[in-house]
Amino acid sequence: MAHQPMDMIHITWRPDKQAKASIYSQIVAYFQERITSGDWVSGQKLPSQRKLAEMFGVNRSTIVEAMDELTALGLLEGSHGGGTRVANEGWAMLIQDKTPDWQSYIKASRFYPNVPTVQIVNRLEFQSGITRMSTGELSPELMQTKITQDILSQLSDRKLFMNYPDPLGMPSLRRAIQAHLKKNGIEVPISSILVVSGALQALQLISIGIVKSQARVFVESPSYLGSLNIFQSVGAQLVSVPMDAQGIAPWRTKDMQSGGTHSLLYTIPTFQNPTGCVMPASRRREVLQYCTERHIPIIEDDVFRDLWLDAPPPPPMKAIDRCGSVVYISSLSKCFSPGFRLGWLVGPEAIVQRLADAKMQMDYGVSVLTQQVAEELFTSGLYEQGVQNIRERLRLRRDFMMELLEKWFTGLADWNCPSGGFFVWIRLRNRVPAESLFKRALSEGLLIMPGGVYDKGHTSSIRLTYGYLPKDEMERGVRRLSEMLRSLQDE
């Protein structure tokens, strides 16, 4: 079941309406080619006839005709549960008995696919006509493209480094990151800094490089990690830890009391994802002390820090860590460019060396093009300039979202005003299932994040973003959601 989304065939091809060949014969030829070449394999499911007609912009009768022909050829077959699949027998098998059984390869491997909801969101976010209230990135409209153009123009006058980078990342970039970290109170030698392709890769490296099977990874409830399977893929177990208004409160559960071998705590103390919560300085000290005493290392994810909207947040936990207990990760993704895929990890040298070795086996390092752009971004001061611009515009968006919620969600849900980042966490009243709202919204092309993907205990919450949509779409989306909510409450 978990693999199901991959059994579905996704077609990006479209018939050429200017071509001499009829639409009908183009469709037959294309499907035939995909199946006999082994590109589509036995048992994979096709989109519905209605959907195909819509995608290809043709009459449904044309699709029906083409499918009939392909079925007659033995290439397709109707399935009992409805829908059409690539055939399992007949002529197709004469060709396909030579094709490797790829689906069985997929099913036999150990890696967990993304949870289905996340797979759906990942895929739909790139389709046109979708309203993204779910997304974990800022709008293209907030991207500092002018700054990037200036940097590229600067670099086009220099002789670029194009060879393999140092396993830890280019030393000149690490020096720039070192200076950036120092502003937040983190003082480390560059040998403690590892350049990675974003915070997600840092977590991936940690999971394969220092997490053992059966280890417990403590996470905030709800947590962004709940939506990912990377720790589960190495056999570790996520354990939810309660939060209060000040953030994670490990002393409120017995689970963390004894520490436990090779356990870790993953936390986002600043503008937590998905709740937006910020740990005050006192709580940071308390959590650090609690964990240090129990020998539980902390993974501190600090990717939202520079998106403060009201006041700069307290220093990172890493800045007050005197025992090497904290591995710190951050990136350019949330505050500058999600697409650059550049982040950094700071930790004890032994850990940095280990993770660098793992990274060398995975991809030989981060693109030197991106590394050189990032270095220039930091050393030129353009990063600060860009992020300040983003903050100003994001603050207006946040305020607008609060007005919208006030207007449309009052009485239906509860929320706090986030002081940074771009998410608002909304708790639906009357235990309306967020999954139902997700599905209903999806059917209208409106994407939201249901709380269940962050933790099983949060099935009546949703995460919305104010960082992506233009004002009018944001308003339309919130209004439609409130209407759906009302109707769900009445059911």
Added chain:
Amino acid sequence: MAHQPMDMIHITWRPDKQAKASIYSQIVAYFQERITSGDWVSGQKLPSQRKLAEMFGVNRSTIVEAMDELTALGLLEGSHGGGTRVANEGWAMLIQDKTPDWQSYIKASRFYPNVPTVQIVNRLEFQSGITRMSTGELSPELMQTKITQDILSQLSDRKLFMNYPDPLGMPSLRRAIQAHLKKNGIEVPISSILVVSGALQALQLISIGIVKSQARVFVESPSYLGSLNIFQSVGAQLVSVPMDAQGIAPWRTKDMQSGGTHSLLYTIPTFQNPTGCVMPASRRREVLQYCTERHIPIIEDDVFRDLWLDAPPPPPMKAIDRCGSVVYISSLSKCFSPGFRLGWLVGPEAIVQRLADAKMQMDYGVSVLTQQVAEELFTSGLYEQGVQNIRERLRLRRDFMMELLEKWFTGLADWNCPSGGFFVWIRLRNRVPAESLFKRALSEGLLIMPGGVYDKGHTSSIRLTYGYLPKDEMERGVRRLSEMLRSLQDE
């Protein structure tokens, strides 16, 4: 033992000779800070006093004094096997009993570190004063920096895309890759193309996404894969398959006869790494047929194709694959820029979807900066122009290397003249252990690749590159190696 290289502390810090504080006190303060902050942990080994003196550019007596002070403070201790380590007891422990036992985290995780020889090479390649005859990349002198500058200048006039890319890679880049593939006879829709961070990442995704524990991965003997642990890290087993002058010959072993569940063949048919061997078209057909009949999918690694020096190689196996048996991978690393970290994988849609999902969990895709540069590189025709320039200059280097070997290695070893790529595979006569030559060369700062890292059966071979060093260094290197060889033969 396998973890040993990580027990060693690597110091990039240097005392500041202009500072007011004495060198001695700077060293004591720096070491103290690293140890009490938990950055260096109990049991880690320091470089020798001689080496420290050399690195810091100070008298050995200064080092001895500083070390004595740190030992008196309980931070360091001499170890019986010689050398100095971070102390296990005393004052250090008072601080360190709060530090997580990071070494145990490393040892408990499942991921295999790189084989020690490869770790050494990875690290040393970035140190100054090292002569790299080992390396798997072209010289900076061969990099087409002018072309890259032109492209950056072009892009600096456009509004760049900076958001998260489509999980398969930007459609416009995939269309450019599609056109590039077509030149080599591979015709696929863009839904069968996945943009990756180089061929290594493609292999990593394959290993976690479609290889099950205990599966057999057949490899050429010797093979580049032998030097990597990515398949072993998921519990798969590498099985060596013999080669003859035309490449891999699966029928010469019983291992592949029965196929076997979920096995794979990994091959580099064109300019094989490390031997430089090229499969003729007939052998490609035979191997494809042999594997197809046994339901063994093929991973075809084609990264060296465009570096042909005498004549264009036969079409890829993927171009003649009618059953979807071949997953094809290639990249910009060998023929344009190793540091860009951009490659592509071509395979059945179901596999591409699965690996894209795995990639989304690992790093959310390839840098869009690099993707946009690569797209421009292909569509502008500058890629062809660059690679032609590289070929011309690489040919001269290849010819020069052949002259050198003729002059210095005749009677000591055997080799073939490679018709592409940048490696020459040298079989030492009289069973001289390549590992001994590797170590002796290393002691003089000369890096070569001993055959043992490619397969246990090739312990008297070495791989040299003619793509990296300037002529004079190449000559000096080959001459020194021949002298070492002579002396090893006499032992």
